[in-house]
Amino acid sequence: MQYQVGNIVVGEVTGIQSYGAFVRLDNKESGLIHISEISSLFVRNIEDYVKIGQRVRVKIIDILPEKSLYRFSYKQAQERRRQNIRKMTTKRRKIYDHDFHALQDHLEKWIEAELERIKEEKK
Numbered sequence: 001m002q003y004q005v006g007n008i009v010v011g012e013v014t015g016i017q018s019y020g021a022f023v024r025l026d027n028k029e030s031g032l033i034h035i036s037e038i039s040s041l042f043v044r045n046i047e048d049y050v051k052i053g054q055r056v057r058v059k060i061i062d063i064l065p066e067k068s069l070y071r072f073s074y075k076q077a078q079e080r081r082r083q084n085i086r087k088m089t090t091k092r093r094k095i096y097d098h099d100f101h102a103l104q105d106h107l108e109k110w111i112e113a114e115l116e117r118i119k120e121e122k123k
Contacts, residue, residue, distance in 0.1 A: 001068065002027055005060050008077050013054045021050050023058060023072055031070030033058060038074050049074065 003009055003025075014030070015022040021038070024030040033056075038049050050056055057078070062071035 001029060001063055001065055001070070003029075003060050003063075003070070005063060007060045008057055009060065010055055010057055011072075013050050013052050013056060016046050016050070016052060018046075021046055021074075023056060025070075029068065029070065031058075031060075031072050033072045033074045037061070037072065037076070040075055 009025055011023040011025040011030075013021050014024045018035070020032045020034045022030060022032055033050075035043050035046060038046055043049065056074060058072035058074055059077040060070050061073045061076065063069075064071065
């Protein structure tokens, strides 16, 4: 077998079953993308992600030399969009920081007012 675990390779989807998609590499070796390796989200229909004849990037996650098969991961080979996640987190943080400034600015006054109210009730 030409490739090693961890390699990212390109192949063609040759078949789809309810449990996964079959991929043939350019050197005629093949393997399976199990349904659990299609996406991090729940996959109801594999054809929502890949189609027969489509060229896909996959990561080799295991090799079964006795069967001359690879186990592939589609989700691990896709580029992640961490940059967008960071931007969203930063935006949220700014909103929360802004919202909590009101609490921080007024908390001491509110505590004093509540303590004063409690003293008045005890009288």
